[in-house]
Amino acid sequence: MHTEPMRILFAEDDPELARQTRGWLGEAGYETVWCATGEEALKHSLNPAFDVVIMDVGLPGIDGFEIVERMRGNAIRTPVLFLTARESVTDRVHGLQVGGDDYLTKPFAHPELLARIEALHRRATNSLANATTKAGWRLDPTRRRVQVRDITVDLQPREWMLLELFMANDGKVLNKKFLLEKVWDLHFDPGTNVVDVMVCRLRHKIDEPDRPSHIQTLRGKGYVFQATI
Amino acid sequence: MQEELVELGALYNYGGLPVLRVAAAAQSDEAHHRIVRVTNADGEPLIESQVPEKNDDVWRKLVPFYLVAGEADWHILAVPQQGGKLVVGRIGLADGNRLWYARADGEELVAAGAATHGLLIMGALSSMFGLVPLLWFVQKVLQPLRTLIRGAHRLAAGSGTARLSAPDAIPELTEFAQEFNTSLDRIATLTGELHSVNEHLAHELRTPLARIRGNLENLLDHCGSPEAEDAAVRGMEEIDRATQLVHSILSIRLGDTGTMRLHLELTSPFELICDLVQLYAPAAEDRGLTIEYDTESDALVLLDRQRVRQVVTNLLDNALAYTPTGGHITLLQKVDGDGFLLRVQDTGPGLTAKDEQNIWRRFARGSAASAKTPGTGIGLALVRAVANAHFGEVGARNRPEGGAEFWVKLPLTPDVGEPLE
Structure with missing residues (x-):
């Protein structure tokens, strides 16, 4: 299965944050090149050999937005994830307009960073089909139906999106914030435990009685979907 | 129409009845039902451009009135025999008499000219006392003032880049416009500074919070002790709460000061x-509540989606937190000429008089809140701030049938938001 490790360019000027993040990227099996200034990041960003770029916006020298704009101007199409302390929608939109592909605000949960990198690298493309086969289910996307053994389950539109997202990230931790953004387009955590209840509903629909659940809750981290249990 | 009334008034003040007779003859037009008349202070006619008895009964409907020189009032009268409406304007003249001017097609003219009403009266006053010739006044004062007012309307509608100009006006008005613009530039600079201070503050807080969170995550992954794991999880939850709280407080500040940038x-x-509603329905069901949503229209509106979602979720959070088991939450929404209106009704304990005054303030919590009621007391302040940023309004009331109702009203096309680069 494993070929070359994913190569990541990581631009972040805060040494402590960089140390932690490089640790997580290393644990996930990625090869990381780190730079702490805008000039350095610009130089590396023009190298097409990277699979994903993680770009801090507030870099000393040249800011992250400008670097990515120049990257795109030089026809470098490497997917870019902005990592930033700016949370406004205007900044988010600006980040995407200059050519960024995704946007994560600090402070962040490291599984969320990894999930986003994976999604950018399109490794997850076939994981939906894989997870379906592994779970032994039959999926009917047009009717939003899952056939679990001999029971057919109808899902609500958002429940379906939630299940798809889980299956595409089989075995990976997904936090609440990530689910809210991808399924409901909410960039904040509402005061009511809506996601917990939704996940609970989905569990009741897809889990078989007397067997462990497909979706585990990890306290302080989020949820993990397992196709095979 | 105001303009015509004032000009006729000025002509009378200038040359008395003979001059007015000439003007009235030109103005009077039976086909369009334009009527000019002058009465004394008691309403007895001195001249009238139409046969008096024809409209006598109509005039009598207007109660006796008192108008100082230059003051005007307006009435809309039904004229059944002519199958329409007559707009009647009356203005006090310099000698104590009254000038009446009526038009059958005046209704739209009155509505269109309402904004400049006061100015015309001012202009009429100065003209009446012979201070300035009318034409000069109109060209150098009145028209530039109207341009200034239009500019001011654009500013009030939130266009931060609009500036006043009065190129052909008297020097005082031109200078006024320049001074005003200088002040606006200063405000724009301060607004920009507020944004950069906010960004700076957010950055200075978020980066260290991110460092601490990262270390707690590593602690959670590698400590192997349930007590330490619990401490790490609680620490991370606190950091996430603090991050969202800081973001909300900064948003409220921007909304309340009218400097929130919207992405419409x-x-x-x-x-x-x-x-x-679909996201909240299962959580409501768990609490023994039902949510119902009813809309009257499916029109499209210019909104900042993230912000408005925050408004709706905050109102739903409140409704879920304060409504006892077995209750109902009803959302009513409509879009009409006045804009977008959302009402969220619950069957909870309602609001006390003190609540009605305080709930929109930061960190205020409803009287019905207990230690177990979730929330930081910042949700409604944020709702109000977002509504403010859209040039909208918010309100709350107790429903006669019990429970509280919160409403948010946003204008249809808020002419706000910085253009996106």
């Missing part, structure tokens, strides 16, 4: 609210 998109409020 053409949006179906129906879909936006439906999605959220």
Whole structure:
């Protein structure tokens, strides 16, 4: 299965944050090149050999937005994830307009960073089909139906999106914030435990009685979907 | 129409009845039902451009009135025999008499000219006392003033880049416009500074919070002790709460000071609210509550989706937190000429008089809140701030049948938001 490790360019000027993040990227099996200034990041960003770029916006020298704009101007199409302390929608939109592909605000949960990198690298493309086969289910996307053994389950539109997202990230931790953004387009955590209840509903629909659940809750981290249990 | 009334008034003040007779003859037009008349202070006619008895009964409907020189009032009278309406304007003249001017097609003219009403009266006053010739006044004062007012309307509608100009006006007005613009530039600079201070503050807080969070995550992954894991999880939850709180407080400040940048998109409020109602319905069901959503229209409105979603979720959070088991939450939404209106009704304990005064303030919590009621007391302040940023309004009341109702009203096309670079 494993070929070359994913190569990541990581631009972040805060040494402590960089140390932690490089640790997580290393644990996930990625090869990381780190730079702490805008000039350095610009130089590396023009190298097409990277699979994903993680770009801090507030870099000393040249800011992250400008670097990515120049990257795109030089026809470098490497997917870019902005990592930033700016949370406004205007900044988010600006980040995407200059050519960024995704946007994560600090402070962040490291599984969320990894999930986003994976999604950018399109490794997850076939994981939906894989997870379906592994779970032994039959999926009917047009009717939003899952056939679990001999029971057919109808899902609500958002429940379906939630299940798809889980299956595409089989075995990976997904936090609440990530689910809210991808399924409901909410960039904040509402005061009511809506996601917990939704996940609970989905569990009741897809889990078989007397067997462990497909979706585990990890306290302080989020949820993990397992196709095979 | 105001303009005509004032000009006729000025002509009378200048040359008395003979001059007015000439003007009235030109103005009077039976086909369009324009009528000019002058009465004394008691309403007895001195001249009238139409046969008096024809409209006598109509005039009598107007009660006796008192007008100082230059003051005007307006009435709309039904004229059944002519199958329409007559707009009647009356203005006090310099010698104590009254000038009446009526038009059958005046209704739209009155509505269109309402904004400049006061100015015309001012102009009429100065003309009446012979201070300035009318034409000069209109060209150098009145028209530039109208341009200034239009500029001021654009500013009031939130266009931060609009500036006043009065190129052909008297020097005092031109200078006024320049001074005003200098002040606006200063405000724009301060607003820009507020934004950069906010960004700076957010950055200075978020980066260390991110460092601490990262270390707690590593602690959680590698400590192997349940007590330490619990401490790490609680620490991370606190950091996430603090991050969101700081973000909300800064948003409230921007909204309340009218400097929030909105990302406006053409949006179906129906879909936006439906999605959220579906998200909240299971959580409501768990609490023994039902949510019902009813809409009267499916129009598209310019909204900042994230912000408006925050408004709706905050109102739903409140309704869920304060409504006892077995209760109902009803969302009513409509879009009409006045704008977008959302009402969220619950069957909870309602609001005390003190609540009605305080609930929109930061960190205020409803009287019905207990230690177990979730929330930081910042949700409604944020709702109000977002409504402010859209040039909208918020309100709350107790429903006669019990429970509270919160409403948010946003204008249809808020002419706000910085253009996106």
